[in-house]
Amino acid sequence: MKVIERKSMNILFDILREKGYKIVGPIIKERAIVYDELESVDDMPIGWTDEQDAAEYRLKKRTDKALFGYVVGPQSWKKFLFPSRLKLLSMERNGKEFKIHENSDTVEKYAFIGVRGCELNAIFIQDKVFKDGEYVDPYYKKVRENILIIAVNCTEPKGTCFCASMNTGPKVKKGFDLALTEIIEDKKHQFTVEAGSEKGEEILKKLPNKEADEMIKIAVDKLMKSASRKMGRKMDTTDIKELLYANLENPQWEDVAKRCLTCANCTMVCPTCFCTTVEDVTDLTGDNAERWRRWDSCFNLDYSKVAGGNFRTSPKARYRQWMTHKLASWIDQFGTSGCVGCGRCITWCPAGIDITIELQAIRNNPIKTQTK
Amino acid sequence: MHEQVMTQTNIIADPMMPQLIRISKLVWETEHVYTIYLSPNEEMERGFIFRPGQFNMLYVYGIGEAAISISSSTYKTKTLIHTIHKVGTVTSALSKFKKGDYIGIRGPFGSGWPVEQVIGKDICIIAGGIGLAPLRPVIYSLLKNRKDYGKVYILYGARTPQDLLYRVELEQWSKLFDVEVHVTVDRGDQSWKGNIGFAAQLLSYIELDKKNTVSMVCGPEMMMKFTVEDLLEKGLSAENVYLSLERNMKCAIGLCGHCQFGPKFICKDGPVFSYPEISYLFEKKEI
Amino acid sequence: MQPENLTELLRKHPFISDLEDKFLKTLLSCASNVTFSDDDYLFREGEEATKFYLIRTGRVALELHGSERGMIRIQTIGPGEVLGWSWLIHPYRWHFDAIAVEDVRAFALDGKCLRTKCEKDHDFGYEMYKRFSQVLENRMKATRLQLLDVYGLDRIERG
Numbered sequence: 001m002k003v004i005e006r007k008s009m010n011i012l013f014d015i016l017r018e019k020g021y022k023i024v025g026p027i028i029k030e031r032a033i034v035y036d037e038l039e040s041v042d043d044m045p046i047g048w049t050d051e052q053d054a055a056e057y058r059l060k061k062r063t064d065k066a067l068f069g070y071v072v073g074p075q076s077w078k079k080f081l082f083p084s085r086l087k088l089l090s091m092e093r094n095g096k097e098f099k100i101h102e103n104s105d106t107v108e109k110y111a112f113i114g115v116r117g118c119e120l121n122a123i124f125i126q127d128k129v130f131k132d133g134e135y136v137d138p139y140y141k142k143v144r145e146n147i148l149i150i151a152v153n154c155t156e157p158k159g160t161c162f163c164a165s166m167n168t169g170p171k172v173k174k175g176f177d178l179a180l181t182e183i184i185e186d187k188k189h190q191f192t193v194e195a196g197s198e199k200g201e202e203i204l205k206k207l208p209n210k211e212a213d214e215m216i217k218i219a220v221d222k223l224m225k226s227a228s229r230k231m232g233r234k235m236d237t238t239d240i241k242e243l244l245y246a247n248l249e250n251p252q253w254e255d256v257a258k259r260c261l262t263c264a265n266c267t268m269v270c271p272t273c274f275c276t277t278v279e280d281v282t283d284l285t286g287d288n289a290e291r292w293r294r295w296d297s298c299f300n301l302d303y304s305k306v307a308g309g310n311f312r313t314s315p316k317a318r319y320r321q322w323m324t325h326k327l328a329s330w331i332d333q334f335g336t337s338g339c340v341g342c343g344r345c346i347t348w349c350p351a352g353i354d355i356t357i358e359l360q361a362i363r364n365n366p367i368k369t370q371t372k
Numbered sequence: 373m374h375e376q377v378m379t380q381t382n383i384i385a386d387p388m389m390p391q392l393i394r395i396s397k398l399v400w401e402t403e404h405v406y407t408i409y410l411s412p413n414e415e416m417e418r419g420f421i422f423r424p425g426q427f428n429m430l431y432v433y434g435i436g437e438a439a440i441s442i443s444s445s446t447y448k449t450k451t452l453i454h455t456i457h458k459v460g461t462v463t464s465a466l467s468k469f470k471k472g473d474y475i476g477i478r479g480p481f482g483s484g485w486p487v488e489q490v491i492g493k494d495i496c497i498i499a500g501g502i503g504l505a506p507l508r509p510v511i512y513s514l515l516k517n518r519k520d521y522g523k524v525y526i527l528y529g530a531r532t533p534q535d536l537l538y539r540v541e542l543e544q545w546s547k548l549f550d551v552e553v554h555v556t557v558d559r560g561d562q563s564w565k566g567n568i569g570f571a572a573q574l575l576s577y578i579e580l581d582k583k584n585t586v587s588m589v590c591g592p593e594m595m596m597k598f599t600v601e602d603l604l605e606k607g608l609s610a611e612n613v614y615l616s617l618e619r620n621m622k623c624a625i626g627l628c629g630h631c632q633f634g635p636k637f638i639c640k641d642g643p644v645f646s647y648p649e650i651s652y653l654f655e656k657k658e659i
Numbered sequence: 660m661q662p663e664n665l666t667e668l669l670r671k672h673p674f675i676s677d678l679e680d681k682f683l684k685t686l687l688s689c690a691s692n693v694t695f696s697d698d699d700y701l702f703r704e705g706e707e708a709t710k711f712y713l714i715r716t717g718r719v720a721l722e723l724h725g726s727e728r729g730m731i732r733i734q735t736i737g738p739g740e741v742l743g744w745s746w747l748i749h750p751y752r753w754h755f756d757a758i759a760v761e762d763v764r765a766f767a768l769d770g771k772c773l774r775t776k777c778e779k780d781h782d783f784g785y786e787m788y789k790r791f792s793q794v795l796e797n798r799m800k801a802t803r804l805q806l807l808d809v810y811g812l813d814r815i816e817r818g
């Protein structure tokens with residue numbers, strides 16, 4: 001473990017830029033901390049923090065100048081790996097025949113600054129969907145191969161965080177190039193740094209650093225342990241798959257349905273949601289056509305349309321689909337839970353629906369099992 | 373010796389990239405259902421290789437794609453046949469195509485009917501409406517290897533006599549002495565001398581060996597639900613009942629999420645399932 | 660037809676296959692063997708329902724005449740099935756026409772005769788009603804399914 005000073009962060013940015021990375025990270029836009037291009041360290045939300053609860057998100061000024069003094073906002077890194085709009089194919093018509101071309105646009109080489117434990121796990125989860133299955137998404141694969149991940153250990157979890165329950169944080173464990181922990185004590189502003197890959201090692205060597213002494217190691221350890229205990233929410237994941245499969249007709253779903261607006265906010269902010277739809281468009285002449293992929297949501301009414309009808313029209317069925325997919329079916333499909341405990345769905349739900357509370361309600365009142 | 377079907381499927385390098393295919397014929401089967409015949413292009417040296425029960429994504433330039441089951445014989449790979457219900461924008465546009473027009477296809481996708489796994493068994497095929505289209509390749513395979521199977525029953529129900537598909541073939545099959553064919557309609561008129569009633573009703577006119585029969589069912593979900601109920605009541609075991617399900621499909625490769633049925637992706641875990649795989653979902657509403 | 664032969668044949672019909680011997684005898688006393696040719700009417704709508712039929716071979720179609728729509732055939736009854744329950748339920752009148760669409764061989768059972776027997780012997784009556792309620796249930800289910808018009812264009816697909 002090494003330690004770097006605050007000013008080394010500026011040097012880090014220079015190194016990344018030299019290496020040709022497009023640096024993206026947290027930045028304040030429209031009164032929220034989102035992920036976008038960073039020209040310099042000064043673009044980051046220095047000295048800001050966020051306060052989050054169900055249907056609540058506010059930014060507040062801190063008393064210090066921490067670079068990473070907040071948790072996660074309405075956007076996630078899927079914005080870059082899995083863009084909300086992507087051109088898949090373009091076609092040209094020539095009489096009766098037509099030609100089809102794959103999208104061969106070059107992809108960016110991104111450096112992600114400030115990836116939290118929950119988010120890192122969300123990337124692993126999306127890897128399983130887009131990269132490690134029978135069919136691979138070529139765009140995701142190309143971008144993913146080139147990203148540099150500068151992860152950050154969360155020391156101050158917020159009101160809707162429950163990464164500890166989902167075993168995805170607050171400490172980042174693997175899969176990063178560099179992992180930072182921000183420590184502001186007395187007048188000292190430092191970061192501990194761990195390299196998690198060769199790329200990370202190489203960058204670390206270029207930064208002025210010193211070996212972490214015992215005191216710092218203990219301080220970091222204490223911070224992480226205390227962070228685990230300060231989670232805003234928790235979720236009991238014992239036998240969660242069996243529980244939800246056995247409770248598809250639990251009256252609790254009707255209760256949620258009364259509150260859910262099917263606005264699809266939760267699916268947009270969720271870092272693992274991956275549903276898309278495909279649109280074919282033409283220009284006015286009709287000689288050129290394109291196929292675009294864009295984000296979709298199981299909450300959209302059109303989502304489950306089939307020839308001659310729609311089989312999931314009620315809000316109850318749609319909410320149930322989202323939650324049971326996220327917490328249960330995902331396990332059968334990809335081997336892990338689909339939820340990383342980031343709490344975004346709770347914060348950004350305009351009705352304040354809390355997935356941890358909904359699950360607990362089912363746990364408290366399950367359908368009695370019938371013997372066959 | 374059971375003639376081996378080439379089970380290797382024609383996986384295209386990029387499954388999201390349609391290949392251009394020419395239409396050689398378009399024929400109307402009923403007022404709303406038509407069949408297109410497609411010829412392979414030069415890259416497809418062995419023709420169209422697929423398993424009965426699989427489907428293709430058919431692309432109409434500038435309009436979009438539709439997931440349609442394959443209805444041709446796996447033994448006649450030089451012609452690809454799709455029977456299509458004209459019901460949405462893509463299928464309506466496609467219905468206006470003629471010989472010489474081009475469409476794109478992606479595929480084949482999905483799991484197939486267990487044609488090889490049920491050698492030696494009695495086979496009971498139950499189709500409703502357009503559900504006969506995805507089952508026709510099975511019928512072709514059974515007939516091609518007839519001695520490898522026990523009794524073969526084809527039970528088929530449609531809305532009216534005018535909505536019956538493949539009428540010429542149905543007649544040919546019913547003339548075979550080792551195949552039993554029963555047809556019914558929901559409502560008939562004076563000219564219809566056949567059965568009138570629900571598709572599964574036809575089960576009362578045949579005697580199934582409940583231990584040795586495998587049933588393959590395809591049709592509207594409602595019809596399949598009641599048919600499966602009747603099959604189980606007749607004593608067939610659940611694992612000998614197979615269904616083909618349908619859901620909204622955009623990508624056909626398990627990435628867009630639309631076709632999920634509980635944890636199953638109908639495009640890649642299905643569309644053919646054995647009943648125990650999905651029974652606990654089938655009986656619930658709005659899954 | 661000699662009574663012994665009729666018994667054997669009758670016993671084979673699914674409707675009465677597990678009926679106790681003494682009740683079978685009662686049924687037999689009201690039974691006869693009949694045949695119809697293609698296009699024969701077995702009964703007409705509005706007529707008094709005096710019989711019911713256990714079909715052995717062939718097919719009978721139930722017809723309704725809806726004024727502007729002409730004649731509609733709504734169901735067929737085939738081998739092993741039962742045709743007619745209106746003899747058991749007031750006002751004992753047929754609600755449809757029944758026409759043979761093939762040559763038909765069936766057992767005709769005298770409804771009036773059987774109604775009297777049911778009144779006299781309630782155990783026998785119970786056996787008859789048990790079996791007919793099953794027939795009614797099956798017919799109800801089949802009718803509902805046809806009503807659903809599952810192949811129709813404007814059906815709603817629900818899981």
